[in-house]
Amino acid sequence: MINQALYRKWRSQSFNDIIGQDHITQTLQNALEMDRIGHAYLFNGPRGTGKTSTARILAKAVNCTGTGKRPCNTCAICRSITEGRQMDLIEIDAASNTSVDDIRDLRDKVGFRPGEVKRKFYIIDETHMLSKSAFNALLKTLEEPPPHVIFVLATTEPEKIPETILSRCQRFDFRRISVEKVAERLAYIMEHEGLKAEKDALLYIARQGSGSMRDSISLLDQLTAYGHDIITLDLVQSVLGTVNQATIQKLVGYLFKRDITVGLALINKVVADGVEPRRFTLAVLEYLRDLLLIMHGQDEVMLGLSVEMAESMRQQTDEISAIDLFHMTKRFSQAVRDFKFGAGETIIPQLPLELAFVDVAINEAQPQVQIQTPVVAAAKPSLTKQSPQRIADTSPIKSQSHQSKHVSKTSSVKLPPPVNDLTVEILRKRWKYILAELRTEGVNFESFFISSAIKSVDIHGHTIYITWRVLGKKWSLEFQSPAMNTPANSIPEPQLSQASSNDTPSVGDDELVKEAMKLGGKFVGREPI
Structure with a gap:
């Protein structure tokens, strides 16, 4: 039997499994209890935050035949949807079905009543990829939908969807999931899979996932395949090709001391060890950002940092002023953009990082000087009878x-x-x-x-x-x-x-x-x- 990917194996199957989207799951459950389900929904949000999973759970809850809380995940309808064999749940990838003919075919089939469920569900993923003609063809169906059909449109770019479509849907905005909640979910999966991982390692994986549960679980799946008994922070950084926090902290320390020689040597050593320069620069930028937030009282839990690392960073903030740290963060942010727009595609791939380091080191923030404006009594014009001598036209x-x-x-x-x-x-x-x-x-x-x-x-x-x-x-x-x-x-x-x-x-x-x-x-x- 082929091993199933962790993100598919641990896909959410009930509203309680949806992490970090309580404002959406609670609303949908209340609508179910009051029997006020709409005919069209728009799920918007970053990838991997639960849009399609929520749509499938909603389809199960609407058509569930069990008693008690819905979905029960035990009745025949719930099981068929979970196993992906329900004929009346149609998932369409709009990225590969963008033409008007695809939507016309959908419109022709909408009129057929469902076979064994009460409501037929159409889940259109990446809806913003549809063509203008396809949107026009879909609009008529959304205006006057059959009573047995529910549409769920999922997208990451709602601004590309016409207002005429948006106005006919109930919109729900999915948010990026916090690092803390992602790490808790990863720990839950590791426990039930019989695997072990350090807490700092799970926090680091969650940070790398950028608020996407699916991306974080995929990274965890990659690390579990490495074959170690326990997933450590060093293992995560080695497999993902990132730099460990100690190295970044050391480099930032050289930056604070304006030690260009040692700092450049460390940059070139890290790049020579195989770390991708843009990822290295991004790691330095994230570290500077965390320092800036910690300096202004941000909690380490919100940043996804261990208590030890946060305390070490607080001590490091004593070495730098807020204005200097602000300018450093801004300059390294520019370096990341330089990589993105091709400035790093040279025979020296680490050049944007080196330039940012040297630029910050040699250009200290200008001292703040308070200037007092002298108070002088204002002039008053006066009239004299002295004949003026015209000397110039001053238009x-x-x-x-x-x-x-x-x-x-x-x-x-x-x-x-x-x-x-x-x-x-x-x-x-x-x-x-x-x-x-x-x-x-x-x-x-x-x-x-x-x-x-x-x-x-x-x-x-x-x-x-x-x-x-x-x-x-x-x-x-x-x-x-x-x-x-x-x-x-x-x-x-x-x-x-x-x-x-x-x-x-x-x-x-x-x-x-x-x-x-x-x-x-x-x-x-x-x-x-």
Whole structure:
């Protein structure tokens, strides 16, 4: 007799056997008790988490003829489904039956009533692989299903399934199974198989399974075939081609000490021993991640670590700061991606790992320096009757005013280094500081600059004269700025005026003039443009 694989031999046969999906099994059992079974279900989740097994158990429970809790697994219907000989349980692999003809054939057969069961079950695995035409053909059946048919669609990528299909199914999301629960199930299997294994070895297998029960049991099956009396952690790491924790811990210790020479030597020794570089890099990344989580109070049980290993890692976290550990984890994550996208497919397969190690070792995290922004009283514009001398057209200043950021009245202004000679070029560079000073005093001159075209800017010492055009009128502003190295206590009150003009209308004719005067301006005349 051919030996059956462990993952098939120990496949879940009742709701109690489904590990880590209590939110789904409890809901389905309640629906059975209330006789509220739907006509279509969508089971979504990672591979090996129990989607197809749950569908088969649901088929047994719906059609079970036994008394008491369903499924009983003893009646003829339950046994026929368990043994895979029930004709009214149809499993379809959508990955190999993607065409519309396959679904049309299914649709034609749906109308036939079941032979010996109450409800016929169709389990469509990898549903997202169906073609668009196949989905359209399936939609009609899901809209108006026969009363004797139940559909279960299983998928790992629900986003590829049309919304019209999703809306007609009850959706259940299967989760990755925790390392602790997978390890407990593996220990249960080992006990009933009459085999022995170290707890650390089972935890390591569960971690390698990445939350998939089927993958973890398959790894266990591979290890039991090795022929040892007991499965140890060293045996698991040797058979799976991974690096033992002591080596990884040693390498990370060299990384913390910035010891490039010894670290690179250890990397090349491990690779020379036959360890696949990408898997080695991934193991280092997982170790750094565990260190980061332990540093922030994560429990070792949730991480699938032994108490001894967790304590050793806690001691190692004392050698590094959180910011350094964060950057190390981020850099090794990039190294894993480099392997994935072909950067490691060179004559030096371990190159991405070596580069990550050296990069982290020579680039220590920048020290955090707290900078205090000096508090300087904001400038206030003032009006003088000194005739300005036009020296340049500064239209680019307008565009820079758009980029200035809002500063509240209580905010301090961060000033640039002082200058001795004030020029238009320096004014352009420091324009945002000047606007910030104006805003701190509640003077809304910035709106004038944004909505108008600046005609000229004249500079005399540390006094700035600005002339601009807005709403067909020409305005001028004169002010002194601490940003231009002027003492704050010598700055007069802000004033705004319109340039002189022979045509001088009354103040009441112009709303803009009224607003300017509210800001402290004085109306002296209007200049035609």
